[in-house]
Amino acid sequence: MAKASKKTVGGRAAPKLAKVGPGELLTLLDFVRYGVSRFVEAKLAFAHGTTDPVAEAAFLVSEALHLNPEQFEIFANARVTAAEGKTILDLIHQRVTTRKPAAYLVNKIYMRGLPFYVDERVIVPRSFIGELLESHFGGEGNAGALIDDPTGVERVLDLCTGSGCLAILAAHHFPNAAVDAVDISKGAFEVATRNIGEYGLEDRISLYRGDLFAPLGDARYDLIITNPPYVDAEGMAALPPECRAEPKLAFDGGADGLDVVRRILAEAPDHLTPDGGLICEIGRGRELVDEAFPELPLLWLDTEDSEGEVFWIAAADLG
Template sequence: MARGAKKAKKKPTKRGRAEVKSRKVAAGELLTLLDFVRYAVSRFVEAELVFAHGTTDPVAEAAYLVCEILHLHPDQFEDFAHTRVTAAEAKRILDVIARRITTRKPAAYLVNKSYMRGLPFYVDERTIVPRSFIGELLDSHFAGEANQEDAAGSLIDDPLAVKTVLDLCTGSGCLAILASRNFPNARIDAVDISADALEVAARNVANYGLRDQVKLYRGDLFKPLGGQRYDLIISNPPYVDAAGMAALPRECRAEPRIALDGGDDGLDIVGRILNEAGRHLTPEGGLLCEIGRGREPIEAAFPQLPLLWLDTEESSCEVFWIAADDLP
């Protein structure tokens, strides 16, 4: 399945979709942010939407959309939950709720924004909606300057000494940008095969003022990099297998197929990364790679590799680490 994607549920009937689309809200019926969130949750549940793009349930997605329309950070929702919205704001909120239901596009595409580790990133249909457990792992397993007390448990001895980082299949560039926070002294290269995705990544890199630190390359995995070596390689590549692609919910089918499709067993890209990464790592480096629910097939395909599986608050065994010395 796709990153965090739930199994697609039964689609609403044509009559049900028409009723959702035609429902009107009279002036004064909904007043506060909380009112609009409750209304959105009811509509989302009724329409049987799937939540797989940064929010995991209808309440979180409703709050996220309401905040975006009102130009609030999601963390500010509780501060304003009981405040009223204007008539113009109400119209915009109801419009985005209706579009989420009728188009079934990921919410991030409707507001052109997604969050990772609390940071906003621009996103549109040219790239997958960013969602990865690697951002959390960079904070928890790669101690930086701000959390040196955790350095003893870091997978890299001295993150401040990391000089080069590679982000493969960068998409919107979010992981490369997050890596710049953990490795402030590093040059970060980010690669994607999609020119469209790299346009989105370039926008995000510019938004964070990182053009001098983060360099974007177009190409097929390591090919545009020559013989360069890196202290750390991170990647959230396409890893959905054929069965998962066939079962993708409509929300996920709105995303670029190339960013999801990992071939029959989901290992087409991941296998190439494992076979080639060793030639592009420094002796003390390592590879951090997300593969979703592919642990069993990848261990069957590479039984000789001592993959270290890392968990996060919301995932178990979906990301592995392997040191350069252990790669072919």
């Protein structure tokens, strides 16, 4: 009889975690410490709403106990029940043995403090554009904001919407705007539909399934936001297991990572109002973008956690 093959993750045998005995872990902090130790031991990657093992463990513990992660400190020293402890340990073990992003394990991610449903049909949202929407693309307190009157924005487009989180944030921060959101993926369309419904924004956000601008006709917008696929071939080959669990379509930007960006820049002028603008996230490809489009006066925007990973360009400068 043939032996069952061992479960593998990223081509390696999945690690086995030692069993935790009754009473060995008592408080929320105990379980976070245990999670951090296991995550570091397993050399996990963190790039899906949390950037380190402590935040990741605290997120999973909070979700297992139905607590908002922002409330963690209030309950850090509280003891958990045996049933709750089992739920927490199950999540920690799943995170280590499957290498799936934590957000997929609990079907939730927070972006700018708001919860969104996610599953393996969509990339886990972690766009820097969310922060920029709050400031209307300016500094703290809207100082130097590129959009000085958010109430005057009438139409917004979110290309490559994925879970719909940026479209929803745009609807919140531009209160008078009608928002269109587009994604080519059927799964993303379904997840975005769910999130839009959760926030009761069906009357303000129109969702389209299609290839970039194709389903929009001759519609024009005051603002286009997009976090398109921008990972190049070399980067795709080096993605950690956590990212390989996400839809390839959401990452793959072609040989140099700019296939979709080129199309967006070429087609955007036909869909922007005269005073409109485009904001696009490109990851760490600023140098490549500047070399590819030397004629464009791109304005690179920084955020709390990024430098030069998002650019703005006015409609007038796109030609």
